[in-house]
Amino acid sequence: MIEKLKKWYMEQEFMTRDDMKLVLAHSRVGIRWMILSVIIGLAVGAFSSLFAWCLGMVTVIREAHPWLLYLLPAGGLVIVGLYRACGAVTDKGTNILLHAVQENYCNVPALMAPLIFIATIITHLFGGSAGREGAALQMGGSLGNTIGRLFRQKKYNRKILVMSGMSAAFSAVFGTPLAAAVFPMEMVNVGIMQYSALVPCVFAAIVANQFAVNMGINPEAFVVINIPPVSPVPLLKILLLGILCAWLSILFCRFLRTAGSLYGLCTKNPYLKVVLGGALVILLTLAVGNGYYNGAGTGLIAMAIEGEVPTFAFLLKMTFTALTLGAGYKGGEIVPAFCTGATFGCVFGHIMGISPSLCAAAGMIAVFCGVTNCPITSMLIGFELFGFSGVKYLLLAISISYLFSGYKGLYKDQVIMQSKYHVKYIHDLAENVQQ
Numbered sequence: 001m002i003e004k005l006k007k008w009y010m011e012q013e014f015m016t017r018d019d020m021k022l023v024l025a026h027s028r029v030g031i032r033w034m035i036l037s038v039i040i041g042l043a044v045g046a047f048s049s050l051f052a053w054c055l056g057m058v059t060v061i062r063e064a065h066p067w068l069l070y071l072l073p074a075g076g077l078v079i080v081g082l083y084r085a086c087g088a089v090t091d092k093g094t095n096i097l098l099h100a101v102q103e104n105y106c107n108v109p110a111l112m113a114p115l116i117f118i119a120t121i122i123t124h125l126f127g128g129s130a131g132r133e134g135a136a137l138q139m140g141g142s143l144g145n146t147i148g149r150l151f152r153q154k155k156y157n158r159k160i161l162v163m164s165g166m167s168a169a170f171s172a173v174f175g176t177p178l179a180a181a182v183f184p185m186e187m188v189n190v191g192i193m194q195y196s197a198l199v200p201c202v203f204a205a206i207v208a209n210q211f212a213v214n215m216g217i218n219p220e221a222f223v224v225i226n227i228p229p230v231s232p233v234p235l236l237k238i239l240l241l242g243i244l245c246a247w248l249s250i251l252f253c254r255f256l257r258t259a260g261s262l263y264g265l266c267t268k269n270p271y272l273k274v275v276l277g278g279a280l281v282i283l284l285t286l287a288v289g290n291g292y293y294n295g296a297g298t299g300l301i302a303m304a305i306e307g308e309v310p311t312f313a314f315l316l317k318m319t320f321t322a323l324t325l326g327a328g329y330k331g332g333e334i335v336p337a338f339c340t341g342a343t344f345g346c347v348f349g350h351i352m353g354i355s356p357s358l359c360a361a362a363g364m365i366a367v368f369c370g371v372t373n374c375p376i377t378s379m380l381i382g383f384e385l386f387g388f389s390g391v392k393y394l395l396l397a398i399s400i401s402y403l404f405s406g407y408k409g410l411y412k413d414q415v416i417m418q419s420k421y422h423v424k425y426i427h428d429l430a431e432n433v434q435q
Contacts, residue, residue, distance in 0.1 A: 030199065033160075037200040040147055040164045041207025044140045048172035048208060049215040051117055051139065055132055058125040059295055066291065069282055072126040076274030076329055079119045084270070086111050094134055095413040097141040097162055110149075112142035119330035127294035128281060129320035130331020133174055137184075137332070140169025144204075160197045163188070167201040168208035175212070175219020179380035181205040183372075187411070190373045191418025191425075220298075220385055222305045226355035227390040237354045238362055238393045242400030244348065245341055245363050248314070249370025249405050252340055255318045256333065256410070259326030270328055277327020281320060293320040296331075297339030304342035304360035307349075314344035333410050334368065341367025361386045362397035369398045370405035373414065378402075 062068050120135040144165020148158035163184035171180035181202045185194040213219070228234045263273045285294060292300055293316050300317065303309050310316075321336040345363020349356030361382070369378035375398050382394040407416050419426050 033200045034203055036147070036151065036153075036161060037164050037203035038207050040144050040161060040200075041168045041204040042211060043147060044143050044165050044168035044204065045172045045208030045211030046215075047113065047117075047139060047143060048136055048169045049212045049217050051120075051136065052132070052173050052212065052217045053215070054117075054121050055124055055296075058121055062125055062127055062295070063291065068125060069127040069285060069291075069294065072128060072281055073275040073278035075122045075126040075128075076278045076327065077271055079122055079330060080270045080274050080328055082118065083115060086115060094137050094141075095411050097137065097166065110142060110146045113139040113146075116142075116330055120332075123324065123329040123331050124295055126278075127285065127291065128278075128324040128329040128331065129293055129295065129297070129317070129336060130324050130329060130333075131296050131321075131335030131337075132332055133170055133334040134332020135330065136169035136173040137166045140165035140167070144168075160194075160200050163194065163197045164200040164204040168204040171205040172208040172212035172217065175209065175217070175221075176381055176384040177205040177209040178384055179377050180209070182380060183374060183377040186374045186377050187372055187414060190414065190416045222302070222361065222385055224305065224355075224361045224386050224390055225307070225357045227358050227393070228355060230392055234354055234393070235396060237352050238359070238396050239400055240352075241345060241348050241359055241362055242366050242397040243404050245344065245366035245397065246370045246401040246404035246406075248340065248344055249337070249367045249401065250408070252318055252337055252367065252371055253408060253410055255322040256325060259322035263326050263328075274328040277323055277329065280323050280327075284316075284320060284323065288316060293317050296335040298335065300339050301335075301342045301360075301364065304339075304346040304364075305357055307346060307356040307360070309343045309346045309360075311347055314340045314347070317343060333371070337367050337371045337410075338364045341365070358390050358393060361390070362394055365394060366397040366401035370401045371410045373402065373405070373407075373409050373416065375399060375402040 116135045116138045120130065120132065123130050124132075141162045142165070144161040144163070145158050147165075148161040153161065166184040167180045170183055171177040174180070181198075181204075182193075185197050185201060188194060209219075263277065266276060267273055281294075285291065292310070292313065297317055300309060300313060304313075317336055317339050321333065325331065325333065342360040342364035344367070345359035345361070346356045348363065349359030352359075365378045365382045365385075368381065369375050372378075378398045379395060382398070383391070386394065403420055407420070417425060
């Protein structure tokens with residue numbers, strides 16, 4: 001009987017030697033990714049926690065000493081000088097990370113991390129209007145690639161480590177590990193997720209987020225109030241908000257590009273350009289009469305979620321950000337995009353007679369979706385920042401914004417792989433326009 005069972009078992013071939021070899025090979029790869037992603041999570045988490053702490057400190061200092069705004073042109077000169085001294089004359093920002101992941105080589109400068117760290121701190125200290133997540137992405141991608149070099153990883157593996165570093169930095173600075181894990185995979189080639197990076201990005205995001213929390217970097221959280229019951233009328237209003245936010249996201253990107261072009265028409269000298277930009281930000285701040293639009297704009301976002309912001313806050317924030325980043329100051333575009341959407345949504349809510357708090361939340365993530373072309377990340381950010389109250393309204397605004405925002409966004413090196421309107425692959429923007 002025992003011999004018959006042995007013979008039957010051998011005939012079934014539940015696990016052949018080849019199968020066992022394959023399982024062991026996959027296991028070794030999986031363990032390697034987990035170890036490397038934990039290392040990246042710890043390294044980037046530490047660097048990003050320091051970055052977030054420094055940003056918080058310089059923001060407190062700037063608000064306590066408004067006269068620091070007048071030193072913005074001098075701060076700009078320091079930034080330009082630093083970049084030129086390090087040989088980074090043409091800084092492509094986050095686009096260099098996208099290009100590195102897409103191409104057959106992975107060349108992300110190690111100096112990118114400390115440069116963007118110092119330059120963003122200077123920009124925020126003296127009142128430039130810029131975000132922090134874009135800078136964090138650059139730091140994380142640079143550190144991820146550097147760690148890959150230290151561990152002698154091949155170029156195609158370093159692409160995954162770049163994405164892991166981006167996830168870790170976004171998670172540590174903004175406190176949204178779910179969205180952070182997905183964002184790099186979704187943003188590089190829209191329509192095709194880079195699932196090979198799933199485990200490294202998830203591990204890095206979780207480790208970095210936990211490290212930041214343990215270091216006292218508290219995640220963002222907002223409470224949305226006065227959410228109406230789901231019915232046709234409020235759904236139609238949110239649908240309209242989604243369309244308007246899609247158009248606003250296009251306008252936001254145009255503001256950034258136009259400002260850079262206009263500065264280029266005035267002068268080709270980067271030192272003169274940054275001084276001119278700093279002077280314009282100072283003059284506009286004095287004209288407005290407050291410092292709401294300096295820095296990242298998180299204060300305005302909180303005001304919008306609470307239901308009260310100046311009517312034209314969204315337009316002013318776009319203008320301040322375009323003048324700052326177009327002149328050569330450093331930072332990110334993501335929080336200013338959040339701020340633009342939140343303030344616009346709040347005003348929309350007052351005009352349309354629907355909860356300004358809900359509209360601010362919906363507008364915030366709808367504009368983010370429009371400028372990044374990342375609907376899944378936008379949904380996860382909505383869940384992590386606002387919870388599941390009003391989730392149907394948020395999903396509607398995000399999906400509509402994605403559909404109506406077209407094929408351009410913040411990052412010129414981002415590739416749209418699948419049509420937003422047809423079940424079809426696309427290869428270039430010319431074909432996008434024809435569709």
